[in-house]
Amino acid sequence: MLAQQLTNGLVLGATYALFxxxxxxxxxxxxxxxxxxxxxxxxxxxxxxxLTRTLGWPxxxxxxxxxxxxxxxxxxxxxxxxxxxxxxxxxxxxxLMVTLGAVLALYATATAVLGPDIxxxxxxxxxxxxxxxxxxxxxxAQVLILLATAVLVGGLLALMQGTRxxxxxxxxxxxxxAAGLMGIDTGRLAALVSFISGALAGAGGVLIGxxxxxxxxxxxxxxxxxxxxVIIVGxxxxxxxxxxxxxxxxxxxxxxxxxxxxxxxxxxxxxxxxAVLWFRPAGLFGRAxxxxx
Amino acid sequence: MPPWLxxxxxxxxxxxxxxxxxxxxxxxxxxxxxxxxxxxxxxAFMGLGAYSxxxxxxxxxxxxxxxxxxxxxxxxVFALLIGGPTLRLSGVYLAIATIGLGEVLRAVYLxxxxxxxxxxxxxxxxxxxxxxxxxxxxxxxxxxxxxGRSHIGRAMEAMRTDETAAEVMGINVARYRLGxxxxxxxxxxxxxxxxxxxxxxxxxxxxxxxxxxxxxxFALLGGIGTPIAPVLGAFILTLLPELLRGLADFxxxxxxxxxxxxxxxxxxxxxxxxxxxxxx
Numbered sequence: 001m002l003a004q005q006l007t008n009g010l011v012l013g014a015t016y017a018l019f020x021x022x023x024x025x026x027x028x029x030x031x032x033x034x035x036x037x038x039x040x041x042x043x044x045x046x047x048x049x050x051l052t053r054t055l056g057w058p059x060x061x062x063x064x065x066x067x068x069x070x071x072x073x074x075x076x077x078x079x080x081x082x083x084x085x086x087x088x089x090x091x092x093x094x095x096l097m098v099t100l101g102a103v104l105a106l107y108a109t110a111t112a113v114l115g116p117d118i119x120x121x122x123x124x125x126x127x128x129x130x131x132x133x134x135x136x137x138x139x140x141a142q143v144l145i146l147l148a149t150a151v152l153v154g155g156l157l158a159l160m161q162g163t164r165x166x167x168x169x170x171x172x173x174x175x176x177x178a179a180g181l182m183g184i185d186t187g188r189l190a191a192l193v194s195f196i197s198g199a200l201a202g203a204g205g206v207l208i209g210x211x212x213x214x215x216x217x218x219x220x221x222x223x224x225x226x227x228x229x230v231i232i233v234g235x236x237x238x239x240x241x242x243x244x245x246x247x248x249x250x251x252x253x254x255x256x257x258x259x260x261x262x263x264x265x266x267x268x269x270x271x272x273x274x275a276v277l278w279f280r281p282a283g284l285f286g287r288a289x290x291x292x293x
Numbered sequence: 294m295p296p297w298l299x300x301x302x303x304x305x306x307x308x309x310x311x312x313x314x315x316x317x318x319x320x321x322x323x324x325x326x327x328x329x330x331x332x333x334x335x336x337a338f339m340g341l342g343a344y345s346x347x348x349x350x351x352x353x354x355x356x357x358x359x360x361x362x363x364x365x366x367x368x369x370v371f372a373l374l375i376g377g378p379t380l381r382l383s384g385v386y387l388a389i390a391t392i393g394l395g396e397v398l399r400a401v402y403l404x405x406x407x408x409x410x411x412x413x414x415x416x417x418x419x420x421x422x423x424x425x426x427x428x429x430x431x432x433x434x435x436x437x438x439x440x441g442r443s444h445i446g447r448a449m450e451a452m453r454t455d456e457t458a459a460e461v462m463g464i465n466v467a468r469y470r471l472g473x474x475x476x477x478x479x480x481x482x483x484x485x486x487x488x489x490x491x492x493x494x495x496x497x498x499x500x501x502x503x504x505x506x507x508x509x510x511f512a513l514l515g516g517i518g519t520p521i522a523p524v525l526g527a528f529i530l531t532l533l534p535e536l537l538r539g540l541a542d543f544x545x546x547x548x549x550x551x552x553x554x555x556x557x558x559x560x561x562x563x564x565x566x567x568x569x570x571x572x573x
Contacts, residue, residue, distance in 0.1 A: 033385055035392075085556060093331045093384050094556050098510065100333070101552025104506040108545035118335040221502055228389045236385075263404025270397035277378040277390060 004136055006251060011142045012150040013250020015211065018204040019223050020242045021152060022197030028237025029173045029193045035099040036077050037201055037227070038220030039106045044202025045209035046114065054123050063206050067199040072200065074198020075191050077102065085099065085132045086190070103221075110217040110223065119215045126210055132269065141210040148207055152200065152244050160239065164220035173237065200237050225266065229273045235283025311530050312490045313426035316486050319511035319527035320433050321480035326517045328473040329453035330384050334375070335392030335508040337398050338368040338478045342485025344402065348413045348497055356565025357420035362484030366478040369413065372478035374469075380470040395501050402497035413496030414489075417467075421490040429483055430524070437520040451471070494520075505546055510548040514554035 023037050044066045051062040074258065081098050127146075130137040160166040171179040172186055180186045201220075208223070209215045228250055234241030253265040260268075276284065302309070318335055325332040346364035349355045355363075375394060379387040402408050409415075440446055451459040452466055460466050478549070489495050509528070515526025533546045 033389065081553065081557075082409065091384075093329075093388065096331060096385065096388055097513070098553055100506055100509065100555040101513075101549040101556070103549070104550030105546045105553070108503075108543070108549065112542065112546070147466065181562045223392050228393045233385070233388065235328075261404075263400070266400035270393055273393055274374060274378070277375075277382075277386060281378060281382050281386070 003134075005254050007136050007138060009251035009254035010247060011145055011211070011250070012254055013279075014145050014202070014248035015208045015247025016223075016226045016230050016249050018145065018149045018152065018207065019201070020227045020234070020246055021156065021204070021239065022200030023227050024231045024239060024242045025156065025200070026193060027198040027231065028239070029169050030082075030190045031091070031173075031176075032082060032095045033099070034078075034082075034194075034197075035096065035224070036081075036103045036106065037197065038104050038199045038224045039110075040070045040074055040201035041205035041220035041223060042107070042110065042217055043073055043197065044205035045215045046110075046217075047117060047181070047202070048206045049215055050211070052068050059126060059188075059210075063203060067203040070202025070205070071195040073197035074194040074201075077198075078194035079193060083187070083190075091095045106219055107217055107221060107231075116217065120213050121210060121215070135203060141207070141213075142250055145207050145211060148203065149243075151241065152203070156196075156239055213253075226269060228270050232273055233276050233284055235285055238283060238285065241283050241285045294403040297483060302490075305442060308531070308535060309423065310421075310426060310488075312528055312564050313430050313534045314488045314491075315422075315478055315508075315527040316430045317433060317484040317487070317532045318508045319515065319523035320430075320437060320506050320520060321477045321484065322512045323517055323523040324437070324473045324477045324480070324511055326546075327453060328449050328469050329456060330380070330470055330473065331388045331534075332474060333388055333505045333509065334372075334392045335477065335481045336500045336505035337391065338372065338481035338503075339485035339498075339504070340398055340402070340484030340495075342370060342373065342433060343495045344414070344485075346483075346486035347417050347489045348408075350420070350490070351414065353515070359488075360420075361425065361483065362488050365482035366453075368478040368482035372474050374475040380467055380474065389521070392502070392505065395505050397454040398489045399497045399501040402500075409496075411497065413494060415494045417489050417493045419493060421487045425485050426491070429487070433480060434524065436521050441520060441570060444573070445469075468491040474538060506552070507545070507548045510551045510555075514551050515557075516559075565568055 002141065003131075003264065009133050019041065022040075023034070023151075026032060027033050030097075048059070049067050050170040051057040051061060051065060057065075062245045065190065081102055082095055085095050093266060126140055130139045132138075132145075162266060168179070168184045169183065171184060172189055176186050203219065209219070226246075230245045233249070234243070234245035249269060252272070254269060256265045256268045318339060323333050331389065343368040346360050349360045349363060350357070371394065374551070375388070375390045378513060379390050402413075403411050441449070448459065448464045448469060451462065451464060452469060456466060459520070485500075511527035511530055512523040515522035515524065515531060517523060530548060532548075534540045535556040
């Protein structure tokens, strides 16, 4: 029973980590809390829904296509909303507000066009039968989520730590002006980061949509609370922190739902957020950063 | 009242109430924006005011004269809980924590049977009206106007323009920020209590993400140079969907687009005036 709960918690936590990955990357490199992020997540799920249900594509082809398209949407949104603010050096809160307005407009448009009701993937997309290992049941979608999270976190860390591109990204995170003076094309890198995080969000939307099999325009908004908890507990911009915080949050939620009350899991998630803000504002694994003028 | 005026009032009663309540909400976000912070918890604070006041009226049968002032207590407690840590950090943290607050409260209302669950609370007696709503709105406007013209207003404007410079000049930035957040929670709490006691029914979804963004659009459309500007923004954005019926379906799209346009092209809103002060 406990082993099953822990497994469920890890899978749920992996979905949270997966969701928060691109969110924290975007903040880490381009210093923007991009609230449109939740919409990329919704977009990924709806693109796959269209490809598999209307065009009859297999999931193996639809998933990369959705990630690619969500990434392109992210580049367009970034160019329309944030490039201008970056150029004039607007404060962080301006970009937060602009993405907030944009995401409401996008969700509301999606609801008007696609309808507010919950949609489901066709049953043929992925097998629903569960496998059993030593009395622990796990579905194919759940295995896929665990694998995808491991591969994406590993790939992202390798990219950031092991390549010249990663070095450029870290330089830009440290100080964009200095990075620009060193010959790094910060505008192009910002677009690239938007693409990567949009693609991550899109893929996350598909996988999480497969797991819960409920697709609806505001699904990205519902994930945002978890995204906030993960990036603050893990430390803003910290990829490894996001993975650990996501897994931790998933396990805590499942245990709360299993042993306390299922209605309290959001409240527990938020209590963790507030507690971390009080006692470890740089995140559980972060070091305090002095505020500079 | 002459009969035609009476008829007119009955037809547009809800709109008249909504204008006043949205005006209060616009002031509630104005206070925070005026010190250069961004709180997206206005809808959440409003919900806390609405739920706590409805509980006081329905379950404890308290008189409205007591319920209305008391409706700001719960929002203030939550503002302290969230503002305590985040106001020392960069503005991003307050914004994130306050959006999170809205989401989590919705889940809590939905899941707690005593608070009505998904059905919400109904049968709240109509205790508020024109006098209480507009009385409070005018009072809030007056107080904010007087405060805005005093040295406090000057300090707030200094913080908004350049926080570090303001701190160097001896302004206690942290205290002003907390004061602004508390004032904002109080105003939103009142607005929540008033709206609960004119609409007779409240439900969890009224206080989540969409209203939070809508309230921000009030202030960004009007601007934050004077307290009257955000109220005007609220009036315009409440009236427009009524005047242009075609707009009603796309009200939320419109509110979102207003924010985008205001941030990108109209940083001072449509009323870009500043308060006059002596000795400048």
